[in-house]
Amino acid sequence: MAVTQTPRCVELPHGGGHYVLANARVPQGCVEGGVPASTHVCVDNLAELDIEVKGGQVAALYPAGGAAQHTSARRVDLRGKMVLPTFADLHTHIDKGHTTERSRNPDGSLSGADRSTARDAAFWDESDVCRRMDFSLRCAYAHGTSALRTHLINMTPKQTQLTWPAFSRLRAKWAGRVELQAVSLVVLSFFRDAAAAAALADLVAAHGGILGAAVCCAEKGGDPSDDWTTCEGDRDELLDRIFTLAKERDLDLDFHTDENGNELARGLRYVAQKAVQHGYQGRVVCGHCCSLAFQPPDELAATLEVVRRAGVTVVSLPLVNQWTQDRSHCGGRTPRWRGVTLLHELRAAGIPTAISSDNVRDQFYAYGDLDMLEVFTQSCRMAHLDRPYGDWPQAVTSIPADAMHLPQHGRIAVGLPANLVVFRGRRFSELLSRPQYDRVVVRDGAPLQVALPSYEELDYVPQAIKTGGWPQAVPYCLPTVLPGRAPHGGWCPARAQPATPPVTASLIVTSAPLPSHPRPLQATCLCCQWIMRQMERPW
Incomplete structure (x- = not known):
């Protein structure tokens, strides 16, 4: 399961191939061996470059606008977007x-x-x-x-x-x-x-x-x-x-x-x-x-x-x-x-x-x-x-x-793998003001087609909970529950006082389907909420 991403800041050729990232802005120190002669370096030490990518590598670096004189590869105009190495x-x-x-x-x-x-x-x-x-x-x-x-x-x-x-x-x-x-x-x-x-x-x-x-x-x-x-x-x-x-x-x-x-x-x-x-x-x-x-x-x-x-x-x-x-x-x-x-x-x-x-x-x-x-x-x-x-x-x-x-x-240089990150931000004040979730990660010349994993993937039940070992693991934060036995009613140990809604669940640790229980535990403690969400799922 993955989180839906916002539209990307730039569309690159699927699968990579041969192309030029034109009018990129790269922190000068990230270019191994220095930038080409006559490269314009603007405010905050950003070098304006054309980056030629071919065969998964950085094939050449040119001053911005210079690639067209040397290659007919597809040109992707970044319009000043910043590029960093991975x-x-x-x-x-x-x-x-x-x-x-x-x-x-x-x-x-x-x-x-x-x-x-x-x-x-x-x-x-x-x-x-x-x-x-x-x-x-x-x-x-x-x-x-x-x-x-x-x-x-x-x-x-x-x-x-x-x-x-x-x-x-x-x-x-x-x-x-x-x-x-x-x-x-x-x-x-x-x-x-x-x-x-x-x-x-x-x-x-x-x-x-x-x-x-x-x-x-x-x-x-x-x-x-x-x-x-x-x-x-x-x-x-x-x-x-x-x-x-x-x-x-x-x-x-x-x-x-x-x-x-x-x-x-x-x-x-x-x-x-x-x-x-x-x-x-x-x-x-x-x-x-x-x-x-x-x-x-x-x-x-x-x-x-x-x-x-x-x-x-x-x-x-x-x-x-x-x-x-x-x-x-x-x-x-x-x-x-x-x-x-x-x-x-x-x-x-x-x-x-x-x-x-x-x-x-x-x-x-x-x-x-x-x-x-x-x-x-x-x-x-x-x-x-x-x-x-x-x-x-x-x-x-x-x-x-x-x-x-x-x-x-961690560097950009001719002959190295084209492992880059393209951001919408054009200068540091833009780059560092927004989270840049629409960045494009380039690995070996090809844009990644992956999204961030969903936190819901972590909503699994550790084996220690299934076997009843967790009361000793977290003695003050989770309800006291033993295999096949109901918890004490109506108390959240993390609060040391009667707990209140909104969360209600029957807590009985068992490998069988959970039966209903006449004395459900109510809790506002996030840890207790977490464990109760797991209890609502069949194992």
Whole structure:
């Protein structure tokens, strides 16, 4: 099932073939090797080009109006519409995606997200994980992403056993459409168990993945009391172990660092120092890095210098960090800071800096659709990436693609695949003002004929609910129901008071058709509404 799309911003030859995208406007930094001589570059560094497409590749680039002198191919006049290369999304969590309604984060905090995610893991099985991950990839693909890296939560044996086979299965399924990569996600203290650490590294290597860890990344990250991600007493030893495991298996590294507003959270610096010591320059990514915004000038300068020398790519996650950060005082308090790392300072220091989606519709962020244009749009507004826009479009295209070692992604160049996104917007003020749902995604020269999947596809019943395991999974949010037994009547545990209409349903978990019940449960809690919608369907 798919959502009906609005008319496209331009009609391209079905199946591709040989044609010219005439009068396109392309961010100059997205053109590999520079634009042709005499190309007019207008406001906001937009190059006006004719793009010749042939055999699925970019055959030639000409100054706008110049293609007619060199080719008789069909001409599609874009009239100044913007064209970008397809996106690369460097930091996501599609294994957890689309779970927010069944295991809500009660306060929106980082710690609340951790607890809610742990509860939701009771729902996970092979079918559930694969269906949600595939749904996410379909969204990303339709929006114009051609490369995506996901972190896979490996905090329990069950999660590890489910996520890596699901990743390998989906990587094969999506090959040639979305280049999928995966990172193991555990806390730093996990590496105290040398045998378990080696086993995880072996598993990652067997699946062609990336080794990862969370460093100084809890709400109290950087504080000696945080023995999960800061590990004050043995941090150096644990980081050495991670780098050694990676070097022995030729694995790249990808860390969650400093996802908080604590001045003493300096995981980014610790990781960069180890990258230099181990000669691992250019093979490390660090995400979040929020606490940079709180470091004194001298500490900040020292951190930026070692990160530059280490060749670490920093990926900022503005949408998620502005949602989770500064929630330590819950209950009607307006946040005082945006949660975004120092994007301008990082770029000025010569550090490759990317922007990515992070979480989507889960306990860490209840929104999002893996639409990198939305990510870029909101990042421009939150981090002031617009005066000038400069090379910031590369933060969602070529820079993350380079960190993923995908030199053919995220850029436009003669001889590369014609993987493009055509937008109705003709300049940034238009591009970033509307959602551009009528965009045309071009893959290997041909326009995609796909639509976004419908959320109704996610209205399935996880096996844990069918077997009655879910009351333990979500103890405070869903009614207490056991197989073949009716719930207590008229109460919604999420409200801790008698619930009210409009939703009414009989809740009896059984594999047989549902009988009527004289004491139906009424609820306004969205989680209860969700489960009751499922109960109305025959299994």
